[in-house]
Amino acid sequence: xxxxxxxxxxAGVTIGWIALDRLIPPAPSPLPPVAEDEIPPDTGAVxxxxxxxxxxxxxxxxAVEGDAAPPLDPVRLHxxxxxxxxxxxxxxxLMPRTATTIGAGVPLPAPDYVLGTAIETGRPDGPVLxxxxxxxxxxxxxxxxxxxxxPSEDGPGPAGDRLMRKIAAALLQPYGxxxxxxxxxxxxxxxxxxxxxxxxxxxxxxxxxxxRERTRRCLVRAIAADPAFGYGRAMLARMYWRQYLLHGxxxxxxxxxxxxxxxxALAPHSARAHYALMxxxxxxxxxxxxxxxxxxxxxxxxxxxxxxxxxxxxxxTLGRFDEGYALLQQARESVPVxxxxxxxxxxxxxxxxxxxxxxxxCVAAMEGEFDLNHLARGLLAVARGDMAAARAAxxxxxxxxxxxxxxxxxxxxxxxPSPVLYDRIVTDFARIPR
Numbered sequence: 001x002x003x004x005x006x007x008x009x010x011a012g013v014t015i016g017w018i019a020l021d022r023l024i025p026p027a028p029s030p031l032p033p034v035a036e037d038e039i040p041p042d043t044g045a046v047x048x049x050x051x052x053x054x055x056x057x058x059x060x061x062x063a064v065e066g067d068a069a070p071p072l073d074p075v076r077l078h079x080x081x082x083x084x085x086x087x088x089x090x091x092x093x094l095m096p097r098t099a100t101t102i103g104a105g106v107p108l109p110a111p112d113y114v115l116g117t118a119i120e121t122g123r124p125d126g127p128v129l130x131x132x133x134x135x136x137x138x139x140x141x142x143x144x145x146x147x148x149x150x151p152s153e154d155g156p157g158p159a160g161d162r163l164m165r166k167i168a169a170a171l172l173q174p175y176g177x178x179x180x181x182x183x184x185x186x187x188x189x190x191x192x193x194x195x196x197x198x199x200x201x202x203x204x205x206x207x208x209x210x211x212r213e214r215t216r217r218c219l220v221r222a223i224a225a226d227p228a229f230g231y232g233r234a235m236l237a238r239m240y241w242r243q244y245l246l247h248g249x250x251x252x253x254x255x256x257x258x259x260x261x262x263x264x265a266l267a268p269h270s271a272r273a274h275y276a277l278m279x280x281x282x283x284x285x286x287x288x289x290x291x292x293x294x295x296x297x298x299x300x301x302x303x304x305x306x307x308x309x310x311x312x313x314x315x316x317t318l319g320r321f322d323e324g325y326a327l328l329q330q331a332r333e334s335v336p337v338x339x340x341x342x343x344x345x346x347x348x349x350x351x352x353x354x355x356x357x358x359x360x361x362c363v364a365a366m367e368g369e370f371d372l373n374h375l376a377r378g379l380l381a382v383a384r385g386d387m388a389a390a391r392a393a394x395x396x397x398x399x400x401x402x403x404x405x406x407x408x409x410x411x412x413x414x415x416x417p418s419p420v421l422y423d424r425i426v427t428d429f430a431r432i433p434r
Contacts (some may be wrong), residue, residue, distance in 0.1 A: 004210065008191060025099045029269065032216075052222070052229055053180060053192020056092040057085065057171075058111035066121030072129070073120060080155070081117065084164045087301040088172045089231050089272055090179060110136050113178065115171075119149065126150075131167065133177055143177045145170065161302070165334035168303045175305070175335065193222035193232055200235045215239070230266025233259045234273035241280050256280045264293070271301035275310050291318075298327070305331050313345030319418030325349040338365040347376050352421050355385055371397060375429075382428045390432045398434075 059081050062074035086093035116132040132144040147166065152159040173179050183198050196218040199211075219236040223229050237259035244252040260277040267273045274297035281290030294311040301307055312327030328346040331374050331428075332338060336363075338346070347362035363380050366373040378393030416422045 036200035052197075052226065052232065054090050054092055055112035055194075056094055056180060057178070058096065058114045059085065059095040059115060060116050061096060063118040064121065066123075066127075068121035068127070069120060070119040070121055071127050071149050072119060072150045075117070076155055077129075078117065080160070080164060081115075081167070082166055084303050087271065088168065088304065089270055090173055090194065091268075112136060113142075120146075129163075133171065135181065138298070142181060143170070162330075162333060165303045165305070165308075167331065169305045169334040173306065175339065187190050193219075193226065193229055196222050196232065197235050198378075200239060206319055212239070228266055230263045230273055231270055232263075233266065234263035234270065234276040236281060237263060237276045241276070241283065244283065253280070253283060257284060269295040269300060271304055271307050274300065275307055278311065278314065282318075287318070290314075305334055308334075309342050313341075313349070315351040316345060317418060319420055321349055321352045321421075323352055325355075338362065338371070340366065340368075344372055344376070347380075347422065351376075351379060351383070352418075352424065357382065359383070369396070369400065371400065374400075378432055379428050380424065382431050387433070394432045394434065410414065 004017060012423060059078065062072075062078045062081075064070050064074055081095055082095060085091065112135070114134045116134065118130045119127060120130055127149055128146040129149045130144070130146050133142045134140065149163070150159070153163045154160065169176060171177055172424060179198060182194075187315075196215065201216040215234070216239055219232050221241070223232045223236065226232075237256045240252045240256035241260065243249070257280045260273070260280045263270070263273040264277050270281045274293045276292035278290045278297060280294060281287075284290075291314075294314055297316055298303075298309050298311055308327045308331035312324045312331060314324070315321075315327070316324030325346075328342065328349050331342055332346060335342075343362045343365040347359050347366075350356070350358035350362060357379050359376075361408055363373075363376050366376060374393045374396040378390045378397075379388070380387035381393060416425065
């Protein structure tokens with residue numbers, strides 16, 4: 001087996017694609033190649049006036065309500081919010097401005113959304129940071145939340161970074177209010193490359209081949225219209241890479257590699273372009289390059305839930321358990337519930353470290369009848385010595401005719417290059433009576 005075949009790994013999100021085997025029918029052929037005439041070279045001739053059609057967000061200055069001194073400096077906090085949220089693809093962050101026209105009385109365009117911010121002091125339960133997201137077109141309040149704050153969160157540092165991650169996760173991709181609102185516009189939304197990036201993030205589109213192909217074509221057309229659309233190339237690379245993971249066509253991996261490399265060249269400050277390159281390089285067996293791209297993604301945006309999840313679980317599958325576990329825990333702290341990709345990645349990190357309490361919390365968050373859910377339940381039961389529960393998990397795999405009920409070693413060797421994690425899973429799974 002080649003090195004590339006042994007190292008088809010890319011984080012807990014990657015591990016999770018194993019679980020789709022019974023949902024996605026075998027592909028008769030690889031995805032259509034992205035032909036040279038479909039995407040012309042970057043001539044610089046075509047540009048979208050407002051990025052690639054993503055919504056704009058105005059962050060208002062931080063007000064102070066109450067007589068007591070605020071625990072956070074309002075000016076510094078506003079600067080932090082602008083800095084953190086502007087690192088994300090899919091939103092244009094605007095600063096407040098005094099001018100209202102663009103020469104000759106032409107009014108400035110209004111932002112799509114406004115984020116109101118205020119520190120409220122003098123409360124019996126302590127000061128809080130209040131945030132309110134308003135859609136300017138209809139003046140609808142889409143979301144509001146309060147976060148307890150303390151002086152330790154004033155500026156960069158563990159506490160301040162944790163606060164920023166929570167705010168970013170609530171507002172932005174993959175589960176935030178802005179993309180959810182934009183996605184909900186459906187047919188009423190104006191066509192734009194941004195719409196394609198929303199679609200490619202939809203998990204269900206990889207179950208539905210018709211939707212998957214429609215999304216692929218959408219991205220191809222968007223890149224053809226704007227050859228400098230680097231983020232679009234990175235997202236298209238993710239589509240081809242995922243298809244390679246599921247069906248093993250080398251042509252899909254080659255296409256993904258070309259798109260990801262060009263995406264990083266065109267969008268060198270995009271964290272997600274770099275993690276797209278990471279996953280492709282690891283699948284090619286070029287681990288040093290892949291991990292360098294993952295490290296760069298984390299440097300560019302350490303507040304991005306996706307970056308933390310993908311890079312953290314990637315490190316885990318490569319045997320760097322402490323580093324991967326730490327990043328996955330940061331991702332966990334930033335969201336109120338644990339989505340499946342994070343649950344899968346964090347489970348294997350905790351399992352490898354012997355942290356059964358965290359592993360149990362991850363299993364409890366695994367909803368549905370995915371193979372990987374049953375595998376995790378079985379492994380946890382073995383670790384706890386509950387062989388009855390382990391047999392029940394294996395019976396569920398057998399009922400679904402899963403490959404895991406037979407000899408999972410070849411599949412594990414494809415997705416788990418770490419010999420420590422591989423040997424532990426194989427040994428524990430073999431202890432479950434059939």
